[in-house]
Amino acid sequence: MIPDYYSVAQVADILGVSKETLKRWDRNGKLISICHPKGNYRLYHRSQLEAFEEAQILFNSSWDQEILSTPLRDFKLIELFAGCGGLALGMxxxxxxxxxxxxxxxxxxxxxxxxxxxxxxxxxxIKNINFSEYQGEVDLISGGFPCQAFSYAGKKLGFEDIRGTLFFEFARAVKETKPKVFIAENVRGLLKHDDGKTLETISNVIHELGYKLLPPRVLKAIFYQVPQKRERLFLVCIREDLAKDIAFQWPSPYKRIMTLRDALKAGELYPKDVPNSEGQKYPKRKAEIMAYVPAGGYWRDLPDELQREYMKKSYFLSGGKTGIARRLAWDEPSLTLTCAPAQKQTERCHPEETRPLTVREYARIQTFPDTWFFSGSLSSQYKQIGNAVPVNLAFAMGRALVRLLNNIEEPSASLERAVPEKELIASSIYSIRA
Structure with a gap:
C-alpha cells in the first residue's frame, strides 16, 4: 500500500461502514475515492479521512505512550471461565x-x-469453589461468563434472584473476594439481550455488590493489533469506596489495522511465517467447488450452476448468507473465527490454498504466540481458540486496567489525563451503550 493511502476495505473497517456504503458515498460526493496510479483499484488518502471522527481517533492515538504502562506493584488476578487462556495471557x-x-x-x-x-x-x-480465602488478597477479577437468559416474572432480580445462572457465580466470587476492580467480557449481543433486561439485571446486581459500573463498551479487535473482525463487550466495575475521582481510560487504538498477511507471514506481528500444523480437510467435491471462489469472495462468486449445487434449497432464499463458501483475503483482517472453520455457514478458507485454516493459523489470528500449544482433539483445539478473547485485545485492556489500579494506588501515577465524556462517543473503534 502507498504510504498515507488506504484501500476501500481498510476505510470500511476504520469508519465502520460497508463497502457498499463507500460506493454510495463515492457516487454522491461525500467521500470520493481516487484511482491507484499503477493499478485498477480505488484508494483514499489520509487527508480525506481526517474529517471523520473515527479516523481522528486512529490517527491521534496514544498507543505508543500506553504501551509503556507498567504496574506499580504486583497486581493479583483471579480469572473465571478462563477457557484456553486468551484473556489470562493478555493480562x-x-x-x-x-x-x-x-x-x-x-x-x-x-x-x-x-x-x-x-x-x-x-x-x-465454579459452583464448587469457595472464594472467601482470597478476600482482600485480589486486585482484579476477570472473565467471560456465559450469557444465560433470566426469568423476570414477578422478581426484582437482585443478587439472590439470579441463583442458577453463571453470572450469579461470577457475582458470588466478587462478593466473597471484594477485589478493587472486576471486568466481565461477553458478546456484543448482551447489550440488547431480552430487550436490554439482562444487562439491566446485571447492572442492578453490580450496584448491589457495591461497585460502580462504567458505561459498557464494545471494543473492535481490529483496532488493537488483532488481524480479525471480532467484537467483545467489556464491563468495567470499580469498588464504590475507591471509585470517587478515579477515571478509567479505555485503550487507544493501534496506528493501523492488521491483516491476514500480518497474521500468517513474517512481519510486524510475528518474526516468521506461520508454522505448519494440523487442520481440517474439505471433502473432495467441496474442495472442487471452493477452488472457484476468489480471495475475499463467497458463494455468489461461483458460477451459477455451482451456486445451485452448493446452496441447494438455500439458493432460492433471501439474504446474503455471506459466510457460506467464504475465502479470506490476504490484505484484509480475517472474519471472526468460529469454533469450526469448515462448517458450511461459517467457512474460513485459506486465501490461496483450498482448505480450512489450520490450528496454528487460527491461533495466530487470535494473536496467541507460536509457543502456546493446545490440548485435546483437533475439533477441541479449534473450539478453544474460536472461543478465546484475542490475546492482543486482552493485552490492551490489561494495560488500561494497570493504569486504573496504578491510579487507585497513587492518584498522581495515572499515565494519561482522563478523557472527557464528550470524547467517549460511539464510533467504529468502540461502541458505548446508550
Missing amino acids: EKAGFKSTFLNEIDHDACATLRGNRPHWNIFEGD
Missing part, C-alpha cells in the same frame, strides 16, 4: 499475576497447565 503480558483460574472444560485446563504449569488452576464447576 499476564500487561503485568498481572494470576493467583487462581477456573475452567470446567478438561481440554482447556490441559492447555492452561501445559503452557503455564505454575498457574493455580481449578478444573471443575
Whole structure:
C-alpha cells in the first residue's frame, strides 16, 4: 500500500461502514475515492479521512505512550471461565499475576497447565469453589461468563434472584473476594439481550455488590493489533469506596489495522511465517467447488450452476448468507473465527490454498504466540481458540486496567489525563451503550 493511502476495505473497517456504503458515498460526493496510479483499484488518502471522527481517533492515538504502562506493584488476578487462556495471557503480558483460574472444560485446563504449569488452576464447576480465602488478597477479577437468559416474572432480580445462572457465580466470587476492580467480557449481543433486561439485571446486581459500573463498551479487535473482525463487550466495575475521582481510560487504538498477511507471514506481528500444523480437510467435491471462489469472495462468486449445487434449497432464499463458501483475503483482517472453520455457514478458507485454516493459523489470528500449544482433539483445539478473547485485545485492556489500579494506588501515577465524556462517543473503534 502507498504510504498515507488506504484501500476501500481498510476505510470500511476504520469508519465502520460497508463497502457498499463507500460506493454510495463515492457516487454522491461525500467521500470520493481516487484511482491507484499503477493499478485498477480505488484508494483514499489520509487527508480525506481526517474529517471523520473515527479516523481522528486512529490517527491521534496514544498507543505508543500506553504501551509503556507498567504496574506499580504486583497486581493479583483471579480469572473465571478462563477457557484456553486468551484473556489470562493478555493480562499476564500487561503485568498481572494470576493467583487462581477456573475452567470446567478438561481440554482447556490441559492447555492452561501445559503452557503455564505454575498457574493455580481449578478444573471443575465454579459452583464448587469457595472464594472467601482470597478476600482482600485480589486486585482484579476477570472473565467471560456465559450469557444465560433470566426469568423476570414477578422478581426484582437482585443478587439472590439470579441463583442458577453463571453470572450469579461470577457475582458470588466478587462478593466473597471484594477485589478493587472486576471486568466481565461477553458478546456484543448482551447489550440488547431480552430487550436490554439482562444487562439491566446485571447492572442492578453490580450496584448491589457495591461497585460502580462504567458505561459498557464494545471494543473492535481490529483496532488493537488483532488481524480479525471480532467484537467483545467489556464491563468495567470499580469498588464504590475507591471509585470517587478515579477515571478509567479505555485503550487507544493501534496506528493501523492488521491483516491476514500480518497474521500468517513474517512481519510486524510475528518474526516468521506461520508454522505448519494440523487442520481440517474439505471433502473432495467441496474442495472442487471452493477452488472457484476468489480471495475475499463467497458463494455468489461461483458460477451459477455451482451456486445451485452448493446452496441447494438455500439458493432460492433471501439474504446474503455471506459466510457460506467464504475465502479470506490476504490484505484484509480475517472474519471472526468460529469454533469450526469448515462448517458450511461459517467457512474460513485459506486465501490461496483450498482448505480450512489450520490450528496454528487460527491461533495466530487470535494473536496467541507460536509457543502456546493446545490440548485435546483437533475439533477441541479449534473450539478453544474460536472461543478465546484475542490475546492482543486482552493485552490492551490489561494495560488500561494497570493504569486504573496504578491510579487507585497513587492518584498522581495515572499515565494519561482522563478523557472527557464528550470524547467517549460511539464510533467504529468502540461502541458505548446508550
